[in-house]
Amino acid sequence: MSGEARSAGPGIALAVLVGVSVTVLLGVYGKVHDPQFFSVNVAGFSSPVAVKSWLGSVAVLLAIGQVVSALIMYGKAGIAAPSWIGGVHAWAGRLAVLVSVPVAVHCLYALGFQDTTTRVLAHSLFGCFFYGIFVTKMLLLTRKGLPGWVVPVAGGLTFTGLTGLWLTSSLWFFQNNGLTF
Template identity: 35%
Template sequence: MTSKSPHRARGHRSPARVAVIGLVVAVPVAVAAAIWLTGRHQSPQYGTGLFGAQGAAAVTLKARLGTALFALALVQLLLGVWMYGRLPGLTPGRRRVRASHRAVGWLAFLLSVPIAYHCVRTYGVETASTRVLLHSAAGCVLYGAFVAKVLVVRSRRLPGWMLPATGSVLFGAIGVLWYSAALWALNGFTVPGL
């Protein structure tokens, strides 16, 4: 007879690990919900400018910034895949790749802030059409996923799958935002499926 607990033998999680996982889920959901509720109670200010651009010019500028954000997200994805040795023919990325991944991530976050501010300030969170609802929800998810990724990166108590999962949600949110707004605006206010 062994002295190991049967729960430990089956991979039972410690209460501390379960609490950390709960925190990594609850905090990002709270962030996304807070943004949603703030946006739903925001009175639209259609005259809000973005770096001096107003109206249609602001929409075009935001679409271009959103496209740059999506490009940074693609670079971030490639750096992350390289960092963990998942690019065929390349060894796992060293210190420079990790530093680049972090820098590109923060640059993408900083680029997203004026775009998000303009969206929430100008329109709030809207549900008038499928495209707008999808865009509003993805915007809220983006910041919740960003918070989740930062928490996961900082914790050593979480399962290894949580980092790629949160990174995937973050990348997916940026992709949906780009498709539902930036591409839509730059493509004559139309995209397939929306």
């Protein structure tokens, strides 16, 4: 193991530990909190679940933009990276998290951590995991001298968590209700 990789190890471990702590704290809060059954609604939408489904879909579309821009930035898309791609990548990520926050607030405050069905349990686990890995990724981005694989793996896990959330919530909602607003 190189000296640089050895010196990055404690920073990686700390970021992962903080992310795991966020994951567990969200799950515990969601489980012990008494659900209020209402939190977020937006005028023009038929229900809070419709709002969640559409905001979740916007977050996933922005995250897909992040994956594409990351592939371009890392030279994996077969095209030269334009100078503006890093800014697009960062802003797509910021916006994805921003539109996911009302969804998370609704899920935690109105519904809590639930395990009534396999889908609902998976959704609760993906929600806690997504915010934990997001925190981990943000902490890793501030570290210098990380091995080249660390940030892409953290980004891929963040995308996986968000995709799992979308598959267990928004997709399910649209399949059962149509493209309802």
